Amino acid sequence: MKKALLVGLAALSTLGLLGCNKSNDANSKKEISIASSAELSTADVSLAMDNESAEVAEQVNEGLYDFDKTGQLKPALAAGMPKKSNNGSTYTINLKHNGKWSNGKPVTAADFVYGWQRTVNPKTKSQQAYYLDGVKNYKAVNSGKMSPKALGIKALGKYKLQINLDHPIPYFPSILAMSASFPLYRPYVEAQGKKYGTDSKHTLYNGPFVLTGWDGTNDTWAYEKNKNYRDQKHVYFNKIKVSVVKTQDTGVYQYQSKELSLIPISGPEVKNQKGNKDLYVRKVPGTFYLEYNTQKKLFSNENIRKALSLAINFNQLTNKVLQDKSTPATGFVPTGFKNNNSQKDFAKQAGQLNNFDPQQAKILWKKGLAELGMSSAQFTILSSNDDKNKKVDEYLQSQLENNLPDLKVSIKAVPFNNRLSAAKSGNFDAVLGGWTPTYSDPTDFLNLLMSDNSNNDGKWKDAQYDQLMKTANIDNAGNPDKRWETLQEANKYVSQKAPLTPLYFLSEVYLINPHLKGIVMGPMGFPYYKNAYWK
Incomplete structure (x- = not known):
């Protein structure tokens, strides 16, 4: 290694x-x-x-x-x-x-x-x-x-x-x-x-x-x-x-009453527990995102997807809504992957690929609707029905409707397993999901968006992106520096095409x-x- x-x-x-x-x-x-x-x-x-x-x-x-x-x-x-x-x-x-x-x-x-x-x-x-x-x-x-x-x-x-x-x-x-x-x-x-x-x-x-x-x-x-x-x-x-404990209040009560010896917590409860010696916080190289079903007419349009990404204030989401030590996503690939030669972090080297620009969002939104022959739009966000996702749902709904004219956003919150099966079957408009790595390479994230990847729930297909990943994974496999550069190109390409909107980089917080x-x-x-x- x-x-x-x-x-x-x-x-x-x-x-x-x-x-x-x-x-x-x-x-x-x-x-x-x-x-x-x-x-x-x-x-x-x-x-x-x-x-x-x-x-x-x-x-x-x-x-x-x-x-x-x-x-x-x-x-x-x-x-x-x-x-x-x-x-x-x-x-x-x-x-x-x-x-x-x-x-x-x-x-x-x-x-x-x-x-x-x-x-x-x-x-x-x-x-x-x-x-x-x-x-x-x-x-x-x-x-x-x-x-x-x-x-x-x-x-x-x-x-x-x-x-x-x-x-x-x-x-x-x-x-x-x-x-x-x-x-x-x-x-x-x-x-x-x-x-x-x-x-x-x-x-x-x-x-x-x-x-x-x-x-x-x-x-x-x-x-x-x-x-x-x-x-x-x-x-x-x-x-x-x-x-399984789905509400913070129940989990914390059971922890304080000694019924539970370890519980995951999130949102304002993390802030409430500040100073508690039992609090454990760990940054995880993971990304939470809103993924679009590109098989749907609305999300087949690149300008629509880019407009949605530009219409969300990521700093406000993490600092005011989540309050759980998560950080605003700067791009799809999170921090935590370092180049063995330069020691540079992949995400930090990529820079700020994720931006909040409501004015540009409006311009692209209107352009996208015109390209689709539509004057208004509506879609539903699919998510899990737990406390944390509920807060994110409500925030995204407010941000998107306030910053994009003639848009109606609905929420469909379902049990976790139902959300998984619906996403895999393509039965969604947009879905809240996340990814944490299983091996130490940016391809654990970037491979997800290849056309033939079984976890590409949004079914985004882009020949240029597939070629970039083939070049990185195969052609440049023996050349670490060129491989790294190609992966950076692929990461930027994801931000340009916006098959998904990276929302925040994850943290895991527990009371132990x-x-x-x-x-x-x-x-x-x-x-x-x-x-x-x-x-």
Whole structure:
């Protein structure tokens, strides 16, 4: 990773006193309750695309690698770091022999081969599949032109893997730490069929915990210590109960009454808790944005999209509405990605690409309406029905209607899972969403807007943009400086064409009981509980 283009994301952090000894004595608490801000959509690692599903996947599964507290890769089920050959296009990885599934079966190289093949198989409809783009034959397999068995991963023995790439990929080692590359135990998955991952009883695990108490729709579940986990001596909690808390008042009350040991908070509640020693704030390299369905007549027009982007006061949104340590978005790619050679931050180097200019917005709005043969317009913003999104909804509605003449904006706030499914099916005009990275490269964001990306919910298609990303990802893969320049071009192009409006760069804020130690905050901002303990 040190020789790759990027240094990586902001360092992970470990909560609690690092000097303390982890406790397994009789006085140490073995069970805690915590809050989540969103319901769980799936326990299937091939389908875990949203943050809540990804967070759960990380607690109950384990891949080849993980991130340490500094943000660097460390072996998990891998016995060591990958050996590269063929100019960086071939990876050979030996596995530890003590990995086990929660049914007691060993975790083998064949489980990784099957997991990857299933994720890339078009029948799975995995929105994570594109993370494996660049693995040999990925495109042909994912498009159904070749069998999943043709994917460039194979077992060289029970505990040895070989991965072949079409071309060197600077950030590929980080992909080996994310859920898209996790193993799956074929006999169990195929026995469950369509039920696999739809609830906790029809899912198999190989991580420090197993998921219990989730029926596929309820707002509560638990992480219970996996008795078959290879490193269970370093798992200190027997059970962690999780409940979805959608209102700040309820969550804070339960925290103050000691019912919950950890809760995420946002909005004015962050300001209210200023000075509280239990407050934990972490900047996350993530972006929250308003994405437009370019298949709709109104949003097919570039001037309309640009007008909407110019009509929103981003400083006011973060400082007056959110008040949660988020910062105004300067562009699509957030701060946190650094060039290994120059040490320059990608977003800071790009400069202010996002601007508030209501007068120019009016000009472009009228021009766009005229091009479409319209005298007025209306559309609906789709969002999740939690406290934070409600505030953003109301602010955007006010800003857009006040700054753009003859516009009517409606709000459709729905449960989180409903918002996800509606966005994926294209059943929206504009949708509030966000993205946090899973690997340390700006392409984690920029790839989202490529024409064939499964997470391009707005279906924006632009041949010039696709070519820029192809040049960066393939043609300049071996030239870090040129690659960086091309990615900057792509980032600016997104701002010029406005398929989405970046609103703010994310922060993650929690109230955490001071007795809860050893939590590691991962690259996407959420906590890992493997080594957590009560002191």
